[in-house]
Amino acid sequence: MENLFVVDKGRPACPIYLLTKQGLKDWLEDHAGKQAAWVETNHFKARRGEMLILPDKSGGIEAVLLGQGASQGASESASGRSEIDIFTIGSLSKALPSGVYRLAHDLDAEDMELAAHAWMIGTYHFDKYLPQKPDFEAPQLVLPKDCRLDRIMALGEAVFLARDLINTPAADMGPVELEMAALKLAEKFDAEIDVIAGDALVEANYPLIHAVGRAAYDAPRLIDIRWGNPEGKKLVLVGKGVCFDSGGLNLKPGAYMDLMKKDMGGAANILGLAGAVMQCGLDVNLRVLIGAVENAIGPEAFRPGDILPSRQGMTVEIGNTDAEGRLVLADMLTEAESEQPDLIIDMATLTGAARTALGPEVAPFFVRQDNVAHDLEAAVQAENDPMWRLPLWAGYDDWLSSRIADVRNISSGPHAGAITAALFLSRFVDRKTDWIHCDIYAWNPKSSPGRPVGGEAQGMRALFRMLEQRYGR
Numbered sequence: 001m002e003n004l005f006v007v008d009k010g011r012p013a014c015p016i017y018l019l020t021k022q023g024l025k026d027w028l029e030d031h032a033g034k035q036a037a038w039v040e041t042n043h044f045k046a047r048r049g050e051m052l053i054l055p056d057k058s059g060g061i062e063a064v065l066l067g068q069g070a071s072q073g074a075s076e077s078a079s080g081r082s083e084i085d086i087f088t089i090g091s092l093s094k095a096l097p098s099g100v101y102r103l104a105h106d107l108d109a110e111d112m113e114l115a116a117h118a119w120m121i122g123t124y125h126f127d128k129y130l131p132q133k134p135d136f137e138a139p140q141l142v143l144p145k146d147c148r149l150d151r152i153m154a155l156g157e158a159v160f161l162a163r164d165l166i167n168t169p170a171a172d173m174g175p176v177e178l179e180m181a182a183l184k185l186a187e188k189f190d191a192e193i194d195v196i197a198g199d200a201l202v203e204a205n206y207p208l209i210h211a212v213g214r215a216a217y218d219a220p221r222l223i224d225i226r227w228g229n230p231e232g233k234k235l236v237l238v239g240k241g242v243c244f245d246s247g248g249l250n251l252k253p254g255a256y257m258d259l260m261k262k263d264m265g266g267a268a269n270i271l272g273l274a275g276a277v278m279q280c281g282l283d284v285n286l287r288v289l290i291g292a293v294e295n296a297i298g299p300e301a302f303r304p305g306d307i308l309p310s311r312q313g314m315t316v317e318i319g320n321t322d323a324e325g326r327l328v329l330a331d332m333l334t335e336a337e338s339e340q341p342d343l344i345i346d347m348a349t350l351t352g353a354a355r356t357a358l359g360p361e362v363a364p365f366f367v368r369q370d371n372v373a374h375d376l377e378a379a380v381q382a383e384n385d386p387m388w389r390l391p392l393w394a395g396y397d398d399w400l401s402s403r404i405a406d407v408r409n410i411s412s413g414p415h416a417g418a419i420t421a422a423l424f425l426s427r428f429v430d431r432k433t434d435w436i437h438c439d440i441y442a443w444n445p446k447s448s449p450g451r452p453v454g455g456e457a458q459g460m461r462a463l464f465r466m467l468e469q470r471y472g473r
C-alpha cells in the first residue's frame with residue numbers, strides 16, 4: 001500500500017488536469033492541435049467524474065483529464081478551486097493503468113492530503129470471496145514533501161479496516177470474529193485488551209448487552225481496549241457491534257434484514273478511528289468499548305414486554321426487540337460515564353429513521369454542548385466528510401415513558417425515531433459530560449468516486465480531525 005504514493009523529487013509524472021466545463025475551454029485554448037482534437041473525438045465534456053486519457057506519440061499516456069461538471073457561477077472563487085470536488089480523484093486510482101501521476105494544479109497541503117486520501121480509498125476492493133483475485137496494480141500519485149504521509153496512510157487504513165469488517169458476511173464476522181479483529185488491532189499498537197463474554201456479562205453487571213446477545217450461537221461480549229497516556233485526558237470510543245440484526249422476536253421483514261450484516265458498522269468505524277488515533281499517537285488516554293452481539297432468535301431470546309435491569313440501575317421495558325442497539329450502547333455508556341471522561345463518542349447504525357431524515361450519505365450526530373458541536377462541524381467542513389447535527393429535543397423525552405419501568409426502549413409515537421433513540425441513550429450520560437452520538441448508515445447503496453457499493457466509513461475523518469485538534473500529538 002505504501003507504493004500508492006511517491007514523494008515529489010522532481011521526477012517526471014503524468015499530469016492529471018481537473019477541469020470544470022469552463023476550465024476545459026481554457027485548457028483547449030492552451031492545448032490546441034492534436035490534444036484538443038483527441039478531446040473532440042472522444043466527446044469529452046468535463047462532466048463530473050468523466051475521465052479521458054490522452055495518448056502520447058509512443059503509445060504511452062501524455063495526460064489525464066478529469067471532469068468536474070458545470071461551474072457554480074457566482075459562488076465561484078477567483079481561483080475556481082471551490083468548484084473542484086477533490087473526491088472525484090477517488091475514481092482514478094482504480095481506473096488508470098499503473099504508472100506515476102501528479103496533479104497538474106497547485107493545491108494547498110490540506111487539499112492535497114484529501115486528494116491522496118481519495119486516491120487511496122479509491123483503490124479499495126473486497127475480494128476475499130473471489131477465487132480469482134482481480135489482477136490490479138494501483139497507479140502511484142506524486143505527493144509534495146509537506147504532505148503528512150503517515151496521517152494519510154493511517155486514515156486510509158482506518159477506512160479499509162471499517163469496510164472489510166462491514167463487508168464480511170455475518171457468518172464470518174460474528175461476535176467471536178469481531179473480537180479477533182479487535183485483538184489484532186490491539187496487538188498492533190500494544191494496547192491492553194479485555195473481553196467479558198457470555199454469562200460473565202451478568203456477573204460483571206452488563207445485563208442489557210447480555211440480554212440482547214444471549215440467544216445467539218456466539219456468546220455476547222464486551223470488548224474493552226485501553227491505550228495511551230494514563231495521565232492524559234480520557235477519551236472513550238463506543239461502538240455498536242450487532243454482527244447481525246434479525247430484529248429478534250420482533251423479526252425484521254426480509255427486505256429490512258437484507259443488509260443487517262452491517263449492523264456492526266458502528267463498531268467497525270470505532271475500531272478504524274481508534275486505529276488512526278493510535279497510529280498517529282494522539283496524546284490521550286484512550287478506551288474503546290465494543291458491544292459485540294448477534295440479535296438472534298432462540299429459546300433464550302429476550303422478548304417484547306420483558307423488563308430488564310441496566311448497568312446504570314434503571315429498568316428498561318422492552319417495547320420492541322429490534323430496538324436492540326440502544327440497549328447494548330446503554331450499558332457501555334454507563335461504563336464510559338463512570339470514567340468521568342473528557343469526551344465520549346459513540347457510533348452506531350442505530351435507526352432507520354436517521355436514513356429517512358438525511359439519507360445514506362449524511363450521518364446525523366447529536367451532542368448537548370454547542371461548543372463541541374461547532375468543533376465537529378468545522379472538522380466536517382474541512383474534511384468534506386458529511387455529518388449534520390440533529391437536536392436532542394427534550395420535548396420528545398416523555399415519549400419514552402413506561403408505566404411499569406423507568407424507561408421504554410421505543411417511543412410511543414411514530415415520529416423522530418433518530419431523536420428518540422438518541423434521547424434514550426442520553427438517559428445514560430451525565431448532562432455535563434461531553435458526548436457525541438453518531439447514527440451512521442455505514443453503507444454505500446451506490447458507488448461514487450472512491451466509494452464502492454458496500455461497507456463504508458462515515459464521519460471517521462471528521463471525528464479524527466476534531467480529536468487531533470482537541471488532543472494534538
Ligand code: BES
Nearest residue numbers: 320322323324325349350351352353410
Ligand atoms: N439496526 C437497526 C437500524 C437500522 C436499520 C440502521 C436499517 C440502518 C439501516 C436497528 O437496530 C433497528 O432495527 N431500529 C429500529 C428501531 C425501531 C424498532 C424503534 C428501526 O429503526 O426501525
Ligand code: ZN
Nearest residue numbers: 245322323324
Ligand atoms: Zn434492530
Ligand code: ZN
Nearest residue numbers: 242245263325
Ligand atoms: Zn440494529
